[in-house]
Amino acid sequence: MSIATLRTSYLAASLASVSRSMLKQQVPIKSQYAATNSPPPPEGFMPGVANSKFIRNTHHEALRNPELAGVANGETKKMNTFQAINDAMSIALATDDTACVFGEDVAFGGVFRCTMGLAEMFGRDRVFNTPLSEQGIAGFGIGMAAMGSTAIAEIQFADYIFPAFDQLVNEAAKYRYRSGGEFDVGGLCIRTPCGAVGHGGHYHSQSPEAYFAHTPGLKVVIPRSPIQAKGLLLASVRDRNPVIFMEPKILYRAAVEMVPVGDYELPLGKAEILTQGKDLTVVGWGAQLYVLENAIQLAQKKMPGLSVELIDLRSILPWDVETVCNSVNKTGRLLIAHEAPKTQGFAAEIATTVMERCFLRLEAPIQRLCSYDTPFPLIFEKFHVPDMIRCAEGIERAMKF
Amino acid sequence: MLSSKRISLAKVAARAFITPVTVRTFASSSIARNVNITLHKASFETYNCDTPSLEVNISKEELVKMYHSMVIMRRMEMASDALYKAKLIRGFCHLCTGQEAVAVGMETALTPDDKIITAYRCHGFTYMRGASITSILAELLGRKAGISAGKGGSMHMFTPNFFGGNGIVGAQVPLGAGIAFAQKYLGHNASTFALYGDGASNQGQVFEAYNMAKLWDLPCVFVCENNRYGMGTSASRSSANTSYFKRGDYIPGVKVNGMDVLAVHQACAYAKEWTTSGKGPLLLEMETYRYGGHSMSDPGTTYRTREEIQHMRSNNDPITGLKQRLLELNVVSEDELKAIDKNARAEVDKAVEESKASPEPELKAFWEQVYKKEAGIPFLRGREPEETHHF
Numbered sequence: 001m002s003i004a005t006l007r008t009s010y011l012a013a014s015l016a017s018v019s020r021s022m023l024k025q026q027v028p029i030k031s032q033y034a035a036t037n038s039p040p041p042p043e044g045f046m047p048g049v050a051n052s053k054f055i056r057n058t059h060h061e062a063l064r065n066p067e068l069a070g071v072a073n074g075e076t077k078k079m080n081t082f083q084a085i086n087d088a089m090s091i092a093l094a095t096d097d098t099a100c101v102f103g104e105d106v107a108f109g110g111v112f113r114c115t116m117g118l119a120e121m122f123g124r125d126r127v128f129n130t131p132l133s134e135q136g137i138a139g140f141g142i143g144m145a146a147m148g149s150t151a152i153a154e155i156q157f158a159d160y161i162f163p164a165f166d167q168l169v170n171e172a173a174k175y176r177y178r179s180g181g182e183f184d185v186g187g188l189c190i191r192t193p194c195g196a197v198g199h200g201g202h203y204h205s206q207s208p209e210a211y212f213a214h215t216p217g218l219k220v221v222i223p224r225s226p227i228q229a230k231g232l233l234l235a236s237v238r239d240r241n242p243v244i245f246m247e248p249k250i251l252y253r254a255a256v257e258m259v260p261v262g263d264y265e266l267p268l269g270k271a272e273i274l275t276q277g278k279d280l281t282v283v284g285w286g287a288q289l290y291v292l293e294n295a296i297q298l299a300q301k302k303m304p305g306l307s308v309e310l311i312d313l314r315s316i317l318p319w320d321v322e323t324v325c326n327s328v329n330k331t332g333r334l335l336i337a338h339e340a341p342k343t344q345g346f347a348a349e350i351a352t353t354v355m356e357r358c359f360l361r362l363e364a365p366i367q368r369l370c371s372y373d374t375p376f377p378l379i380f381e382k383f384h385v386p387d388m389i390r391c392a393e394g395i396e397r398a399m400k401f
Numbered sequence: 402m403l404s405s406k407r408i409s410l411a412k413v414a415a416r417a418f419i420t421p422v423t424v425r426t427f428a429s430s431s432i433a434r435n436v437n438i439t440l441h442k443a444s445f446e447t448y449n450c451d452t453p454s455l456e457v458n459i460s461k462e463e464l465v466k467m468y469h470s471m472v473i474m475r476r477m478e479m480a481s482d483a484l485y486k487a488k489l490i491r492g493f494c495h496l497c498t499g500q501e502a503v504a505v506g507m508e509t510a511l512t513p514d515d516k517i518i519t520a521y522r523c524h525g526f527t528y529m530r531g532a533s534i535t536s537i538l539a540e541l542l543g544r545k546a547g548i549s550a551g552k553g554g555s556m557h558m559f560t561p562n563f564f565g566g567n568g569i570v571g572a573q574v575p576l577g578a579g580i581a582f583a584q585k586y587l588g589h590n591a592s593t594f595a596l597y598g599d600g601a602s603n604q605g606q607v608f609e610a611y612n613m614a615k616l617w618d619l620p621c622v623f624v625c626e627n628n629r630y631g632m633g634t635s636a637s638r639s640s641a642n643t644s645y646f647k648r649g650d651y652i653p654g655v656k657v658n659g660m661d662v663l664a665v666h667q668a669c670a671y672a673k674e675w676t677t678s679g680k681g682p683l684l685l686e687m688e689t690y691r692y693g694g695h696s697m698s699d700p701g702t703t704y705r706t707r708e709e710i711q712h713m714r715s716n717n718d719p720i721t722g723l724k725q726r727l728l729e730l731n732v733v734s735e736d737e738l739k740a741i742d743k744n745a746r747a748e749v750d751k752a753v754e755e756s757k758a759s760p761e762p763e764l765k766a767f768w769e770q771v772y773k774k775e776a777g778i779p780f781l782r783g784r785e786p787e788e789t790h791h792f
Binding site: 104105108111129130131132133134135136159160162163197198199200201202203204341342343367368369370371372373374375377378379380383384385386387390393394397 | 600
């Protein structure tokens with residue numbers, strides 16, 4: 001029962017000194033289990049995302065990013081993540097006559113409203129509903145892309161992608177290789193909502209990125225915010241390789257950014273350093289980054305002056321070995337956190353590579369903060385995922401080794 | 402293919418372990434207590450088989466029980482709806498309001514030896530297969546008294562002869578073929594009813610299951626609950642052939658008026674007889690209708706008209722339909738029906754309170770049942786090394 005024991009030192013620290021926004025996020029999380037009769041907060045489980053300092057709330061903040069140089073003189077517009085994804089698909093359809101968007105219920109906007117209005121704007125022959133057949137959707141998209149067209153397919157939840165696993169792993173990933181370059185499915189992009197959402201249970205919460213990361217030929221991308229989602233999705237659609245674009249569903253409505261309205265792409269296979277630091281490298285992606293942001297703040301309350309380099313990996317496959325290893329060579333310490341279970345999660349790959357390349361620089365064991373090795377639970381979700389306190393403890397362990 | 406020795410041994414084993422079949426009609430089955438009902442000619446449409454009999458001989462008690470079950474089911478789903486809107490039930494929840502006749506008519510035609518497996522719209526079947534209302538509502542609430550100990554929620558409900566409650570569209574259908582194979586292999590004189598929706602009927606594995614079932618003549622009844630919409634897409638926009646009862650090709654099929662509990666009962670009895678007499682699998686298409694949305698987050702009115710829903714409610718409601726029959730046949734009085742309604746409401750209300758009073762499951766349930774307890778798995782890794790759970 002050690003897990004249920006409140007980590008008093010950290011809880012006290014968090015209650016005493018953490019900013020209001022963090023309190024708002026964390027208190028419901030800790031009290032969720034104890035208060036059986038109180039419903040979860042209606043605004044969801046990650047209200048703090050909106051207050052994150054990685055969210056670009058203003059036009060100038062948004063455009064300060066050198067990766068957005070191409071649209072630096074353009075307009076920006078308030079969008080949350082699902083709107084940014086919608087905008088990206090709208091641009092993809094407008095700039096590529098061969099592009100089609102399809103999936104279960106996408107013509108009505110999809111369950112998360114990401115495709116809202118696209119059928120009306122581009123026609124029902126380009127934005128259409130498919131039957132409930134994931135293997136068919138993937139195979140159909142592969143065939144379409146093999147003809148040179150752009151296929152943007154939606155698998156309604158990442159948990160439903162497994163019937164399509166064979167098509168993606170055996171057909172999509174290997175088409176170029178096994179045809180000696182005659183055919184490829186570069187135009188294929190599979191979008192799928194992933195990750196914990198507070199109440200998703202066994203089949204609406206999983207993060208299967210590591211399964212696909214084991215497949216040469218595929219690319220796997222996970223965005224963290226509206227600006228990132230738009231640029232990475234456009235790049236994924238246009239990349240000449242099949243891309244699995246996993247959208248953390250808890251972020252769809254979690255925060256609004258000023259998103260450039262123009263056409264821009266963000267690089268695949270390139271991590272982004274969110275904060276520069278010299279003592280510890282922390283790597284995450286998707287929604288976990290906001291947990292890490294809070295964990296770092298919490299750890300800094302206890303260890304004043306702690307300087308952490310936080311890296312958003314963005315692409316899981318191929319992943320940015322250079323950026324991570326350069327950072328670890330600088331800091332000598334590494335913590336990786338993700339929502340998927342620990343055993344064989346993607347943190348294992350990162351840790352091994354860093355061990356190979358930075359062995360003599362490491363000053364502490366690499367910390368992996370991942371979910372438990374259990375099926376994704378319903379009622380025990382908060383015990384399953386690597387929360388702020390666990391991540392803060394990981395930071396402390398790395399620093400005090 | 403199967404050695405006779407094996408079968409006979411299995412039969413002996415089955416006799417030893419399977420509980421005796423309970424009598425499903427009430428105590429007396431004398432002729433006087435039975436009524437004869439002739440179903441409407443349009444109740445069935447067939448494909449490569451005879452029409453099930455339109456003459457139903459059924460006891461009055463059974464009829465009243467059917468009514469009671471359907472009323473309970475509807476009340477239970479209404480209670481779930483309210484609990485969801487009160488944010489006590491969270492996440493994914495699919496209600497079967499409007500489709501009660503399928504679960505009830507099927508159960509009354511089966512014995513406990515028969516097996517059922519269905520998709521995520523499973524609350525009604527779970528109730529009919531012996532679960533208490535409290536255990537269903539408590540599961541929805543994620544409480545300890547839940548039928549899966551509160552670990553799964555809406556889509557994850559099971560009883561000993563009900564294999565769930567399955568969340569992935571179409572995934573349960575080949576399982577149904579496997580269950581039926583085991584029944585045949587073990588020499589059980591029983592069938593498996595594998596249910597799926599019109600949406601799932603387009604999953605490739607459904608056709609893989611058809612093929613295996615016919616190839617090995619398995620006692621499997623494939624039941625397509627056609628409620629006209631796979632999530633938000635109407636059958637005609639998802640399926641090249643909407644005659645789901647004909648989609649087994651080499652498997653005969655029957656289309657059934659799934660809003661009439663007696664037609665469902667009759668068709669399921671027919672299907673049980675067909676499959677247990679060695680003729681192989683059979684397809685049933687239950688034409689039914691869900692009044693609500695696909696799930697709680699779908700209002701259910703963006704892809705169909707309110708008029709359509711109202712029309713189905715006022716002209717085809719399974720509960721109203723049976724009620725009229727009961728009154729016409731003088732099986733019960735209006736007052737007696739009202740009493741049933743009132744009691745059902747009280748029964749469900751009580752179950753709501755009981756389930757709300759149940760605590761959340763103990764934390765140890767989090768690690769249990771990932772592997773078999775005796776499997777020699779010493780620990781499960783946690784989020785950080787010191788959290789590793791040791792069994």
